[in-house]
Amino acid sequence: KILILDFGSQYTQLIARRVRETNVYCELHSYDVDEAFIRAFDPAGIILSGGPASVIEEETPRAPQVVFELGVPVLGTCYGMQTMAAQLGGAVENSMQREFGYAEVRAQGHSALLRDIQDRVNEAGHGLLDVWMSHGDKVTVLPEGFKIIASNAATPIAGMADETRRFYGLQFHSEVTHTLQGKAIIARFVHDICGIGYDWNMPDYVEEAIGRVRSEVGSDEVILGLSGGVDSSVVAALLHRAIGEQLTCVFVDNGLLRLNEAEQVMETFAKNLGVKVIHVDASTEFMKHLTGVTEPEQKRKIIGREFVEVFQRESAKLPNAKWLAQGTIYPDVIESAGAKTKKAHAIKSHHNVGGLPESLHLKLLEPLRELFKDEVRELGIALGLPHDMVYRHPFPGPGLGVRILGEVKQEYADLLRRADAIFIEELRASGWYEKTSQAFAVFLPVKSVGVMGDGRTYDYVVALRAVQTQDFMTAHWAELPYTLLGKVSNRIINEIRGINRVVYDISGKPPATIEWE
Ligand code: XMP
Secondary structure (H helix, E strand, O other): OEEEEEOOOOOHHHHHHHHHHOOOOEEEEEOOOOHHHHHHHOOOEEEEOOOOOOOOOOOOOOOOHHHHOOOOOEEEEOHHHHHHHHHOOOEEEEEEEEEEEEEEEEEOOOOOOOOOOOOEEOOOOOEEEEEEEEEEEEEEEOOOOOEEEEEOOOOOOOEEEEOOOOEEEEOOOOOOOOOOOHHHHHHHHHHHHOOOOOOOOHHHHHHHHHHHHHHHHOOOEEEEEOOOOHHHHHHHHHHHHHHHHHEEEEEEEOOOOOOOHHHHHHHHHHHHHOOEEEEEEOHHHHHHHHOOOOOHHHHHHHHHHHHHHHHHHHHHOOOOEEEEEOOOOHHHHHHHHHHHHHOOOOOOOOOOOOOOOHHHOOEEEOOOOOOOHHHHHHHHHHOOOOHHHHOOOOOOOOHHHHOEOOOOOHHHHHHHHHHHHHHHHHHHHHOOOOOOOEEEEEEEEEEEEEEEOOEEEEEEEEEEEEEEOOOOOOEEEOOOOHHHHHHHHHHHHHHOOOEEEEEEOOOOEOOOOOOOO
16 A cells, blocks of 8 residues: 655645556555554555645655655655655755746656656657646755656756665656656556555445544434535435434425436435435425525525525434534535635635535534545445436536526426426437536526417527536537437427527636526
8 A cells, every 4th residue: 555645735635546546545644644653554655745845944844754764665746756855865956947837858768667658759769758847946966876767958857766765756746637647657656666456446445435434423423415416425325334324314405406306316315225314395485585586696695595594404403413424525625725725706606615604513524525526426336326326417506596597486497497307318318418517408587489380489598508628617518419409409499388499508618607697
């Protein structure tokens, strides 16, 4: 197993992810863990992460000396490489020139770490790598026993190795996907250099996660807000396995869910899995509070506030609960940390990211905190959740509330649900559901004239939205086939009385957003 020591880089968790992707078990710990812990952990290799500090300054983090005394391979990344160099007798200086973003480095073919790993070869036969750099300091003098294994003009020592002791340093971040060969480099380190086999997989992770939840909550009771989305569904399945009857889920139907969603959630969890689920039908209450409200942010706030109120009321009925479980996943953790420091502009207030207010007086249980979305999905499958549920498109917390423009009315929600279901059904049938990241219908409360049979119609408009994106921060509209769009349009207009026109949204994000409100 691999021990990752964290010096505070925003990419540390990505190292863990890359290691897990190579099917090797790893744990991430702070750089200042006890020496005794490290010895007892008995790692087959150690990775030192990057970090925001500068080794040139005093009192900045150092790797515990034992790291270099265990006789196991060590890979230092960015700050990890710099502290390795400084601790082993090399030198680090502040660069005049910061290097940030894409860079090309030349790999020296002799090193066990980078041999035959390259994106291109130059005329001289040297391997070239496309990498991601993010540093101000750099190593300027190699420690004794080290050779240069990668370099470029800005950073002559972009990689170093002491092949005898099997110590490696890389100035660039092999853990980010922008370093195209990053995965191969990490695989090389863990499999070939540390000699670890393919010994870790999702079923193992399930067992481990179950063990961790059990030891964390003991015999306490836990409440979970189940939304039917991927993350909370996976948490429900995991906790049910781990603590069975100690888990109670609260499912709030706000009247703004997709067609048959409440029934599906109850069937999957309560009926099939035997999870305790309290189904609260609060749709009338939500509708009442939304009456007359047209401004998007105000609608979002009302839906968010109502949710908290209903949830609090329900959880008050479970006085023994000590924990609130949440489906927080790793990107949420980075984003909320980023939001604190960056002060991003609030384009939309997301009500389910901040979590429930502290007034609940419950301890937070976040068993997916270290996983990425695709790992959460894998975990869901390993826990036996249905494929369609685990690979579902995301659905916003305020639901149809932000897909009905302007005032939300029961009539609009009912029309929209049916149109959306037709769209999704046709996407699935044509194989386009998996090719899009998110797709849905939007209700436009404007009427236009049409003709059906011999009669005039004067009905509402539905817009279809389908996007492709990696991270939902930017998105392209999906180039759905015209035949598919035609079929969806026909079905919606023919099957749903009250809608006589369908349009397709061809706006990218930015400048548009994915949701219309
Ligand atoms: P936008 O519309 O900002 O959406 O481009 C980006 C992604 O976020 C989802 N979204 C939300 N998700 N609570 C959520 O959990 C919300 O309040 C919310 N608003 C938007 C949206 O569906 C898309 O996937």
